[in-house]
Amino acid sequence: MEPATSALIFLLASATFLLSAWLIYSSGGSTRPRETQRSTAAPSPPSPPARPVIGHLHLLSGPGLLHHKLARLADRFGPILALRAGSRRILIVSDPAPARECFTTHDRAFASRPRTAASRILGNDFLAMPWAPYGPLWRELRKIATLELFSLRRLHLQSPFRDIETAALVTRLARVEPGSAVRVKDQLLHTVMRLVLRMVGGGRDDGGGFADPETTRELMELVETAFFYSGVPVLSDYFPFLKWVDLKGTQKAMREIVGRINALARSWIEERRKMGSTGAGDDHVDFMDVLVSMADNEKIDCLKGLTQERKDLVVYSLLEAVVFAAIDTSALSLEWLMAELLNQPRLLQKVQEEIESKVGSQWRVEEKDIEELPYLQAIVKETLRLHPAGPLLVPHESTEDCVVAGFHVPAGTQLIVNAWKIHRDPKYWLHPLRFEPERFLGPEGSAVDVDLKGQHFQFIPFGSGRRACPGAHLALSLLHLAAARLLHAFEWRLPNSENNGSVMDMSEGHGLTCPKAVPLEALLLPKSPAKLYF
Template identity: 45%
Template sequence: EAGISFAEVAHLIEESFVLHGAVSIGDYIPWLKRLDLQGYEKAMKEVQQKLNPYMQRIVEKHRENPQKAKEDMDFIDVLILQAEENGEAIPDKDTFIKAIAVNMFSAGSDTSSLSIEWALSLLMHHPNIMKKAQEELDSKIGQNRVVEESDIPQLKYLQAVVKETMRLFPAGPLLVPHKSINACTVGGFHIPAGTTLMVNAWAIQRDPRVWNQPLEFMPERFFEKNIEIDNIQSRGNEFEMIPFGAGRRGCPGASLAMCMVHITLARLLQSFDWFVPNGSVLNMEEGIGLTMPRAVPLEAIIKPRLPPRLYLNSPQ
């Protein structure tokens, strides 16, 4: 699309997360912000300029075939319809559509892939726990078919592994910035109107006053703590575990993200044994950014666990 590949788009979105999470001098000394001494603002504008033609072409292709949109409506078609129905309220329709689409794509791709990468890292670092997860898969699903999304509810240990991963390594360690509309007092602290607020989910989910052995990877703890983090009805009631935020400002894609992380991790564990290369100690250091990547990309040696026919005919 527009001279740029999907892989390049993914790289640009990854770059935008790094830039948004960078420490800017202007955030602490406001009058320096307009000088852009570190070049972050310039770099973010360059990312947007590269993404814009790609997204514009997608919007144009949907408009070129309105009949197809009626027969098989997708998310872009819905945005186009909403923009047209609210024409006066949305003067720059294309910018509105492209901004929403990029937000949805970026928020749902990087975070889910990071959660899967951290889950595999933790399991490779704790092979005994990986073995338990694979034994559950073998017991409930077997090795004669590929695990399906409908199987996830019966994979209780796998669910606990995912929750424990998100507790230790939330994809958004500080969630997303919020702003106080009015002045208020929280915990005895006065917060003026217009204050940018960050919630340290990483620290909350490692609080020793709430969690036993908080730095240890112990999926079994969730057999005792019945915490639902992807249920819209329960979010906001269990503040010890908030990888998706809480309340009305919680992540709207939490259920989809949990679904994708569970089924992807389940298939990776069912299909392969995972080993650290050369028997070395796995580096578990955290990187820096708006999200929380590994400091170094995960490297692994994999060994097939299933009959060859399942790899050839596995569902997409």
């Protein structure tokens, strides 16, 4: 975000007179942004000193990661504070108590999404489920995705896909030339992509007829590029009347990306039309069948009255949202998990001993075994605590005035919850900066029942409320099985560990999903269980 934001501020400095005039006009003669009619005497949240025109944009620019900057602001001004970025109001929440209010008491009020250049362009004019405003369209799309792909019944039916793709991951890694370092995320990304395409395409070996190697490579490129641009600010996000300004060609690049993505989705749907359904019965109808049915009739309420072009965009957007949502974040979490274990060989040995004692060396790790591996479960939880895939939850926007933690929040305020800060708060976590899986174990070494899906607000890696991640069950199933099999099949080493025993760089990189700044590379030595997965 930082380079684009710095350039944004530079451009604003050269247009101060124009912007000031617009603010004066839009606020009825005042240089303060218009406030909605207050229905309460509650005060406004604390706010740092702002600058004319740009508000607090200067606090968000420059080097460093945005969630780190917001965490430092919370330390100075409190766990709930108001910022202004141009004409946009922003509420920053960095504590479980106000987060609970936002996602329970005021869940409906905060169920919408802010309108940004990224959500407009990458979201196909706000038709994509992650970006769509709260309303009938979003509710129906969410229902379709949940029932047809992310329900517990579907999760059970997809178990063979997870088995096949995680076994294929072990096989690929076992065939790497001895002594060659493996870039872990690349392998994980390939596996997660193959799994998601199997789920969408009915489990066929080629992902349902549309996942040839060239397409897979293109998808990997598009996923990473789309995630990057999702977090890039655009001038019109803060000053809507400057929509015509395309700073550094960002909007043009977004349009090119979404054009390629839509073309890919269109080709998949047309391919499925030619191939026909995967089979009879609800258990054999895959997500592509559902999408083709949506595209070809108006039985879905959200499509009624739309032009054919808009109908197609709704269908493409739903497919893209499902495919893209699971890919980068799951691979990222697995990379952080293995990096933390490699940084602490004692923990690595402990979890491998647990797997060996429960599964042995003559059997593959299966999903049913995960319940008997409490230390592995604790490691997954601790990874998601210390390295949430989205350090800042996807922004929400209030559609009505409300009071949060005793402060007045006007309608139209963007809500950003800093999960990274909450997960590292010493008020709720002992030694919060340490990777200590034991915090999730009971006195007898059993797993502690800590909800990961938005009910324990000191721990919200998948968000909470109506807009919580619908794929949380899938992500957790994949994380546990893939981690268990990788730990079962290989001895893991850092390439330089025998030379100086140095600790790897664990700094975070830039991006919407907070990747490792330095990708993990490791040496994998196959153990005897590796052959069980071939």
